[in-house]
Amino acid sequence: MSLLASLLPSVLHHAAATDDVARFIIGWDIFLFVAIVGTMFFFVFKYNKKRHPRAVNIHGNAVLETLWTVFPVALVLVMFYLGWSAYIQTRVVPKSAMDVKVIARQWEWSFQYMNGKTADTLFLPQGRPVKCLLTSVDVIHGFYIPAFREKNDVIPGRVRYLMLYPEHVGNYEITCSQYCGLDHALMMTRLIVLPKEKFDQWLKSGLTGEQISDALTGRVGT
Numbered sequence: 001m002s003l004l005a006s007l008l009p010s011v012l013h014h015a016a017a018t019d020d021v022a023r024f025i026i027g028w029d030i031f032l033f034v035a036i037v038g039t040m041f042f043f044v045f046k047y048n049k050k051r052h053p054r055a056v057n058i059h060g061n062a063v064l065e066t067l068w069t070v071f072p073v074a075l076v077l078v079m080f081y082l083g084w085s086a087y088i089q090t091r092v093v094p095k096s097a098m099d100v101k102v103i104a105r106q107w108e109w110s111f112q113y114m115n116g117k118t119a120d121t122l123f124l125p126q127g128r129p130v131k132c133l134l135t136s137v138d139v140i141h142g143f144y145i146p147a148f149r150e151k152n153d154v155i156p157g158r159v160r161y162l163m164l165y166p167e168h169v170g171n172y173e174i175t176c177s178q179y180c181g182l183d184h185a186l187m188m189t190r191l192i193v194l195p196k197e198k199f200d201q202w203l204k205s206g207l208t209g210e211q212i213s214d215a216l217t218g219r220v221g222t
């Protein structure tokens with residue numbers, strides 16, 4: 001398991017794609033850093049004053065110049081392509097998606113379902129795409145679910161969205177990623193993914209978040 005995955009356990013395919021992009025970019029960063037700094041030290045050693053008392057000018061080298069232009073451009077384009085294809089997965093809204101309103105305010109989250117039910121914990125059914133409609137009643141907040149590798153700014157006066165694909169039953173952290181005032185650090189809640197029947201039961205019932213969470217004790221994930 002990579003360091004990144006152990007720091008932030010991921011819970012779904014999309015998160016795995018995001019991790020792959022991060023691993024690819026960080027891997028190349030480390031390789032290029034070692035190669036460039038290593039070459040620099042090698043040159044400092046090879047061309048020091050003792051060995052080469054008189055400096056000699058070197059004129060162009062077409063092969064090298066082509067290589068160091070084409071290779072970085074190609075590498076950056078591959079990085080862009082991988083990042084773009086992972087990102088675009090989070091922007092496509094499937095027809096089967098369920099809408100949930102996410103309302104941010106200083107300093108709490110609330111969630112409203114299409115039948116009018118509201119909650120301060122985000123309950124979602126397993127296996128159904130969810131389109132979170134993000135809005136704020138006061139300042140800019142950031143809706144962030146680390147285990148899903150997803151984050152989007154929540155801006156007053158606008159409705160933005162974020163797609164979630166809850167694949168596993170579990171209990172995940174939701175936090176605010178934009179500094180939004182005194183109690184920003186306390187602006188946290190949970191995403192609880194329930195089996196579909198349990199979710200439907202909760203959605204139709206008057207059960208509170210706490211009651212259904214208690215029923216789930218022992219099935220808590222990351």
Ligand SMILES: [Cu+2]
Pocket residue numbers: 104107140141142176177178179180184187
């Ligand atoms: Cu906030």
